[in-house]
Amino acid sequence: MLAGCTTQTTGTPSPQDTGTAPTSTSATETSGTPAAAVRPCELITDSTAAQLGITGAPAKGPIHGVDSCRWRVRKADAGTSYTIDVAYYPKLGLADLVADGQPTPISLGRHKAVQAFGPDGLGCVVSIEVTAKSRVDVSVLGGDPSTLCAPAKNAAQLVEPLLPPS
Numbered sequence: 001m002l003a004g005c006t007t008q009t010t011g012t013p014s015p016q017d018t019g020t021a022p023t024s025t026s027a028t029e030t031s032g033t034p035a036a037a038v039r040p041c042e043l044i045t046d047s048t049a050a051q052l053g054i055t056g057a058p059a060k061g062p063i064h065g066v067d068s069c070r071w072r073v074r075k076a077d078a079g080t081s082y083t084i085d086v087a088y089y090p091k092l093g094l095a096d097l098v099a100d101g102q103p104t105p106i107s108l109g110r111h112k113a114v115q116a117f118g119p120d121g122l123g124c125v126v127s128i129e130v131t132a133k134s135r136v137d138v139s140v141l142g143g144d145p146s147t148l149c150a151p152a153k154n155a156a157q158l159v160e161p162l163l164p165p166s
Contacts, residue, residue, distance in 0.1 A: 037164075038067075038088045038090075038130065038134075038136065038163065038164070039067065039088075040067050040068050040069045040086040040087055040088050040136070041058050041060055041069035041086075042162070043069075043086050043136070043159045043162050043163075044058070044069070044071060044084070044086060044155070044158070044159065045162075048155075048158045048159075049071065051154075051158065052071075052073060052084065052151070052154065052155055052158070053073045053074075053075075054071040054072065054073055054084065055072070055073075055074060056071070056072060058070060058071050059071075063085060063087050064087070066087050066088060066089050066090070067087065067088050068085055068086060068087035068088070069085070069086050070083050070084070070085045070086075071083065071084045072084075073151070079143050080142070080143060080147075081142060081143075082123075082140050082141060082142025082143065082148060082151065083140070083141050083142065084138065084139070084140055084151070084152075084155050085137070085138070085139040085140075085141065086136065086137070086138055086139075086155075086159060087136070087137045087139070088130075088134070088135075088136050089134060089135050089136070089137065090134045091133060091134065092133070092134070092135060093129060093131070093132050093133045093134060093135055094112060094113075094114055094127055094129050094135055096135075097114065097116065097125070097127050097135070097137075098119050099116035099117060099118065099119065099125065100116065100117040100118060100119055100120060100121045100122075101116060101117060102116070103115065103116035103127070104116065106126070106153065108126070108128060108153075108156060108157060108160050109157070109160040109161060110160075110165065110166070111128050111129050111130070111160055111163060111166050112128075112129040112166065113126055113127060113128045113129065113156065113160070114126070114127050115127075115149060115152070115153065117145050117149075118139060118141070118145075121145055122141060122145065123139050123140055123141035123142070123145055123148050123152075124139070124140050124145055124148040124149040124152040125137050125138065125139040125140075125152060126138045126139075126149075126152045126153055126155075126156035128156060128159070128160055128163060129166050130163055130164065130166055131166060136159065136163060138152055138155045138156040138159055139152065140152040140155065
């Protein structure tokens with residue numbers, strides 16, 4: 001972490017003896033969340049990708065300004081193919097999810113989770129609570145949104161065990 005000063009003082013800088021030993025600051029203390037190291041592209045492993053029918057490497061990049069990764073699931077019929085997006089929202093919890101309709105709580109391992117259709121009915125999202133103010137979204141986008149919640153939940157069930165305890 002870098003810090004800067006906004007005022008200048010003349011003189012020579014020197015350390016001040018406070019009488020106490022220096023302490024370190026952990027990632028939990030600096031970020032306010034034990035999930036400082038959540039990396040979306042690492043949440044779907046090669047084994048998980050095979051289970052989900054993913055072929056090819058993920059497309060890395062921000063979605064809505066947050067870290068995310070996108071994988072493609074190709075089916076025989078292009079109309080039934082879809083993408084799986086995994087995004088980490090470090091400052092937005094479950095209560096902050098923007099969805100089409102009211103999110104439905106679902107059972108998902110040791111974390112709280114909700115399922116909903118995305119904004120404007122696009123795709124289906126399973127949001128997994130990491131902390132009260134952070135979450136991981138597993139979204140599936142493609143054809144008919146009503147057919148996308150099952151693969152979204154399947155992917156979320158494989159992602160959830162890799163998340164830090166909430």
